[in-house]
Amino acid sequence: xxxxxxxxxxxxxxxxxxxxxxxxxxxxxxxxxxxxxxxxxxxxxxxxxxxxxxxxxxxxxxxxxxxxxxxxxxxxxxxxxxxxxxxxxxxxxxxxxxxxxxxxxxxxxxxxxxxxxxxxxxxxxxxxxxxxxxxxxxxxxxxxxxxxxxxxxxxxxxxxxxxxxxxxxxxxxxxxxxxxxxxxxxxxxxxxxxxxxxxxxxxxxxxxxxxxxxxxxxxxxxxxxxxxxxxxxxxxxxxxxxxxxxxxxxxxxxxxxxxxxxxxxxxxxxxxxxxxxxxxxxxxxxxxxxxxxxxxxxxxxxxxxxxxxxxxxxxxxxxxxxxxxxxxxxxxxxxxxxxxxxxxxxxxxxxxxxxxxxxxxxxxxxxxxxxxxxxxxxxxxxxxxxxxxxxxxxxxxxxxxxxxxxxxxxxxxxxxxxxxxxxxxxxxxxxxxxxxxxxxxxxxxxxxxxxxxxxxxxxxxxxxxxxxxxxxxxxxx
Amino acid sequence: xxxxxxxxxxxxxxxxxxxxxxxxxxxxxxxxxxxxxxxxxxxxxxxxxxxxxxxxxxxxxxxxxxxxxxxxxxxxxxxxxxxxxxxxxxxxxxxxxxxxxxxxxxxxxxxxxxxxxxxxxxxxxxxxxxxxxxxxxxxxxxxxxxxxxxxxxxxxxxxxxxxxxxxxxxxxxxxxxxxxxxxxxxxxxxxxxxxxxxxxxxxxxxxxxxxxxxxxxxxxxxxxxxxxxxxxxxxxxxxxxxxxxxxxxxxxxxxxxxxxxxxxxxxxxxxxxxxxxxxxxxxxxxxxxxxxxxxxxxxxxxxxxxxxxxxxxxxxxxxxxxxxxxxxxxxxxxxxxxxxxxxxxxxxxxxxxxxxxxxxxxxxxxxxxxxxxxxxxxxxxxxxxxxxxxxxxxxxxxxxxxxxxxxxxx
Numbered sequence: 059x060x061x062x063x064x065x066x067x068x069x070x071x072x073x074x075x076x077x078x079x080x081x082x083x084x085x086x087x088x089x090x091x092x093x094x095x096x097x098x099x100x101x102x103x104x105x106x107x108x109x110x111x112x113x114x115x116x117x118x119x120x121x122x123x124x125x126x127x128x129x130x131x132x133x134x135x136x137x138x139x140x141x142x143x144x145x146x147x148x149x150x151x152x153x154x155x156x157x158x159x160x161x162x163x164x165x166x167x168x169x170x171x172x173x174x175x176x177x178x179x180x181x182x183x184x185x186x187x188x189x190x191x192x193x194x195x196x197x198x199x200x201x202x203x204x205x206x207x208x209x210x211x212x213x214x215x216x217x218x219x220x221x222x223x224x225x226x227x228x229x230x231x232x233x234x235x236x237x238x239x240x241x242x243x244x245x246x247x248x249x250x251x252x253x254x255x256x257x258x259x260x261x262x263x264x265x266x267x268x269x270x271x272x273x274x275x276x277x278x279x280x281x282x283x284x285x286x287x288x289x290x291x292x293x294x295x296x297x298x299x300x301x302x303x304x305x306x307x308x309x310x311x312x313x314x315x316x317x318x319x320x321x322x323x324x325x326x327x328x329x330x331x332x333x334x335x336x337x338x339x340x341x342x343x344x345x346x347x348x349x350x351x352x353x354x355x356x357x358x359x360x361x362x363x364x365x366x367x368x369x370x371x372x373x374x375x376x377x378x379x380x381x382x383x384x385x386x387x388x389x390x391x392x393x394x395x396x397x398x399x400x401x402x403x404x405x406x407x408x409x410x411x412x413x414x415x416x417x418x419x420x421x422x423x424x425x426x427x428x429x430x431x432x433x434x435x436x437x438x439x440x441x442x443x444x445x446x447x448x449x450x451x452x453x454x455x456x457x458x459x460x461x462x463x464x465x466x467x468x469x470x471x472x473x474x475x476x477x478x479x480x481x482x483x484x485x486x487x488x489x490x491x492x493x494x495x496x497x498x499x500x501x502x503x504x505x506x507x508x509x510x511x512x513x514x515x516x517x518x519x520x521x522x523x524x525x526x527x528x529x530x531x532x533x534x535x
Numbered sequence: 536x537x538x539x540x541x542x543x544x545x546x547x548x549x550x551x552x553x554x555x556x557x558x559x560x561x562x563x564x565x566x567x568x569x570x571x572x573x574x575x576x577x578x579x580x581x582x583x584x585x586x587x588x589x590x591x592x593x594x595x596x597x598x599x600x601x602x603x604x605x606x607x608x609x610x611x612x613x614x615x616x617x618x619x620x621x622x623x624x625x626x627x628x629x630x631x632x633x634x635x636x637x638x639x640x641x642x643x644x645x646x647x648x649x650x651x652x653x654x655x656x657x658x659x660x661x662x663x664x665x666x667x668x669x670x671x672x673x674x675x676x677x678x679x680x681x682x683x684x685x686x687x688x689x690x691x692x693x694x695x696x697x698x699x700x701x702x703x704x705x706x707x708x709x710x711x712x713x714x715x716x717x718x719x720x721x722x723x724x725x726x727x728x729x730x731x732x733x734x735x736x737x738x739x740x741x742x743x744x745x746x747x748x749x750x751x752x753x754x755x756x757x758x759x760x761x762x763x764x765x766x767x768x769x770x771x772x773x774x775x776x777x778x779x780x781x782x783x784x785x786x787x788x789x790x791x792x793x794x795x796x797x798x799x800x801x802x803x804x805x806x807x808x809x810x811x812x813x814x815x816x817x818x819x820x821x822x823x824x825x826x827x828x829x830x831x832x833x834x835x836x837x838x839x840x841x842x843x844x845x846x847x848x849x850x851x852x853x854x855x856x857x858x859x860x861x862x863x864x865x866x867x868x869x870x871x872x873x874x875x876x877x878x879x880x881x882x883x884x885x886x887x888x889x890x891x892x893x894x895x896x897x898x899x900x901x902x903x904x905x906x907x908x909x910x911x912x913x914x915x916x917x918x919x920x921x922x923x924x925x926x927x928x929x930x931x932x933x934x935x936x937x938x939x940x941x942x943x944x945x
Contacts, residue, residue: 359763401671407659435657473686475661500661500688 059187060195062172064090066397067186067199069178069341072099074373074386075205076162081394083169090197092188094177097162100207100374101383103155104226109249111151112229113414116256142257144234151229180342183366201368201397204356205390206341208334208374208381213241215301221309222302222328225250235259235326239311241299243270245413247331248282252416255291262323263293264313270295271413274480275425281417281462281482297321302328336375351377360403362393370397380409408478408497410490417461418486422493423478429468438472441503443527445519447483449534452514458484465489465523467503474503474528479520489517503528539612541587543575543603552604553577555597556724560610565591572610575603576724581819581851590614600723651681651693651850653843657768662689670694676771679842681850700818700849725820736882739798741918744877747930751893752908754940761834769835774910775813775867776838778890781936781943783809783830786863789929793862795883796920803885803920812861812881815845822848823881825861834944865890868913876913885921886929889913910937 066082068075071093079091096103122140124131166173174197176190184202188195210224218224223231225246236259240251243265255261263270263286270286270293271279286293296316302309305324312322338354348364348371349357355377362370362378370393372378373386392402413419424432426442433440447453447463463483469476479493496506503524511521525531543553553575560572570586590612596603603609654660660677662670666689670677673694680697682689722730751774758772765771786793786809794805809830812823824844829837847853864881865888872892880887893910900907912933916926936943 401674402668403671405667432657436655470686475686499663500684500686502686502688504685 059193061198062090062174062195063198064088064172065199066090066201066203066394067184067197068092068203068205069186070099070205070207070373070375071097071162071166071173072205072207072373072386073101073383074207074390075099075203076166076390077387078203078205078372078390078394079171080165080169081391082397083166083171085394085398087394087398089169089171090174090199091166091171092174092176092178092186092197094175096159097166097173098155098159102158102162104229106383107158108151108155108229109225109246109253110414111154112147113249113253115147115150116253117416119258120256142234144257145232148230148232178341180346183346183348183369186342201370202346203390203393204338204341204343204364204369204371204375205373205386206337206343206375207386208336210331211333211335213299213330213332216299216311216328216330218330221326222330225329225331228254228327228329231327237262237323237325238327238329239264239323239325240329240331241311242330242332243267243293243295244273244331244333245271245415247329248415249413250329250331251291252286252289255289256416261291262325263291264297264299264311265293265295266298268295271415271419273411274413274419274421275427277426277466278419278421278480278482281464282413282415282419285416285461299328299330334374334381338375360405361396362389362404363396368397378404380411382409382411385409406498407500408494410494412487412490414487417458417463417483420481420486420490420493421478422480422490423476423497424468425478425480426468429477432477433470436470436472438470440477441469441471441474441527443467443469443523443525443529443531445523445526445531445534447486447516447519450516450519450522452516453483453519455514456485456516458486458516460484465519467520467523467527469503469527476501476503476506476524479523481520483516486516489520492517492520537614538593539588539590539614540608541610541612542606543609544584545605552602553582554724554727555599555601555603556581557599558595560586560592560595562592562595566612581724584609586612588612588614600721600727651683651852652687653681653847653850653852654678654687658687660689661687666691666694673698678770679846681846696818697849700816729821732882733879736879740796740880740882742877742880742915743918743923743926744875744913744915745923745927745930746875746914747912747934749910749912749934749937750898750907751910751937754937755893755908757940765835770838770842772834772838774890774893775841775865776834777937777940777943778865778888778933779811779826779829779837779841780834781933782811782863782865782888784936784943785929785932787830788932789925791921791925792886792916792929794885794920795862796885796917797883798919806862808862810860810862812864812884813841813845814864814866814881815848817849817851819851822853822858823861823864824848824853824857825859827860863887868892873911875911878913878915880915880917885917886926887915888930888933889915 065087066089068079068091071091075091076097079089082089119140119142125134126136126139174188176188178186178188180186185198212218216222228250234257238254238259238261240247240263243263248270251261251263294315298314300312302311308326310322311325311328315321336354338350338356348366348369351357356364356371356375358364358371358376358378362372364371372389372393374381379385389404392404395402408423410422429440444464444466447459453459461484465481468478476496481489506524511517522531522533556574556576558573560566566586568586568589571583572586573584575582575584593613594611596609662677677689680689680693683693684690754777762771790805793809794803796803808828810825810827811829812825815822815824826840826844844857847857863884863886866878867890868876876889878887878889891911893908895906896909897904898907914930
């Protein structure tokens, strides 16, 4: 068996692993990265990026339909309705994915990282065997970075198959389902559900909690709920899926409704998006002697170190924060630098959360409830200011105000430190960078108020929300 | 044109006199209201006195280093529009009802730099990512620094100030030329206070010193564990809080060491309360802020209070109360290490403990060499009232607690 030795071994080439490997290579460390599928991970290959491609295409298709309606739209009229070819759409999406996958491989190569294809199996904490078509390779490393990622959670009573699909399968459909039932109204289910609705499917959402997107506060999710209602996506809250069975036209899903009564729905596909779980059960991780919690997340400290010396865990597989690509990438870069002798720690003031529903949602920093509690412990009060996109010129020109969106700011009354920034509305996701920067820099309301925001842009709505928090917004009475 | 005599205002907290540190003005200068005119050092703090009026200075009384009494005329202004000359008698205890021009005297302001804001309980540290990076790389816990930026934000210069205070030794220059200059530095202000106190301690107290090594391997484990599992509002523990807690127990067993020797009255006052002075190096000089009633605090509370009083001393924000009432003093030589020291007792106390850095050291245990974490302690005692046996026993008791850290908490 061929044996390779290296300073840094990274398991998994997702947004955590490949960033760790590139940084490690940049720092001059001898680095190997092992990937069982394609470099890019869930994010690039079967998550963030492909879903955004499909969402973009869905919006395009939907707006073309407006232009082909009786009177057209904005004075633009198409002579005949737009037609959807889902197969071509999926292959257009694949082109984007291929481009990014090649890009990552190129970057790894440029950083002198060796990419080994195959699934790694650890025999002890610093040694693994990778199996691929060319035989087995044994890899021994000084440092191991586990970036194994996560997989969709399967419901035991309705396992994934041709009819019951995961978010991954939903990005590869060959045919548009007439009726798509989504089990789980979190961000993944809603993003895909809305996209399929825009592409022409009938969509029904079954959610166990009393609202969709339960992690956000009521005010913030209200525009999304209104959009679902207006666009006839039916939502059954406090409802629980019970199982699927074959029916003559396809399948039937059984569920209990909010009153506990057993109901059923005919469907073509059932998309299950009830969450993701860490991928810590395969790869022989149990042989490495590292500690995990009950859910299978690998326990790490603020440096992403596990209990085993020189074994690190980052991203979704680690118990180190939200299961988000940008968390994994940040941690990947950090761990590579720590191994190279830098002094680092995972200590962000905030981790931005974005949902690409229609309208989009951003939340950065504390929620209003958290902010209120924090202010109470400090003996001060919470200031809140809100500015509607309907009063922002650029939003009107982009039809971004239609969904009742707004930007909202919360801050401390005593020293005006900004504690949280939230926005909902079409196309608001690109505002998130400024929100995060404000929080990381410890900005006060006056810092943003004193910053000129370009006209005409949606970012003016942030400036105005800040002014509203100070009690003197201009474009609202 | 008229004249106004300006008397040293009441600087508060029972202060009756102050030492002139520096005059910011000269005779014949024209000043504006609120311009700084002089710095006065009281027992504990330096106060900048602002001008009470617009006008020309005709006369100033006293030179840097001289004492001024509260109520004493320190400056005479010539002021436009003021009534003819007003000369008043020296104000003693009671206020005279003379026709002194009653001009509202602005409240004196302490120091001139932007004041760092003391963080509230549970308040998060506010600092930009670049400041956080720099702090981490310098091994500085930002939680121990108060920020002077807007809203209490910790700035780059706050960090630099903190770093400078921690390592005051400047590097030697590369050039090697023979030098002949002599810089004369007047010993005034806090330096004079320190000098006086040290002379008194050293000339009246019959010091003896005693050294010991302590194996803190187990204590280090406990310390790391507590730090790893502490909640957000609990401070990071250094060795000092453990030593403070252990001293509570050791001093209760040896009460003759927690005392004041009032040599002029020929009596010893033994205290029940354990108020620990923490010798703190600041950019102004040595301060000894006091953590009071350590016996009533748990380790987190004493750690927090120690951080509070020492940063208050460093930031020049310590109150009179923070700086007096100690029954025993600890001087930490931690960062610098050293083989031993002979610390000078903080008069009228009867003992002082010097704490050196802990480091991994080869130690012979059962015929084998093992690597243990060893900390050196230096202590000095007032041999007039503390016998050698008692001082040594106190240190041995303390060692016992520190080597078996569970017993500190039993």
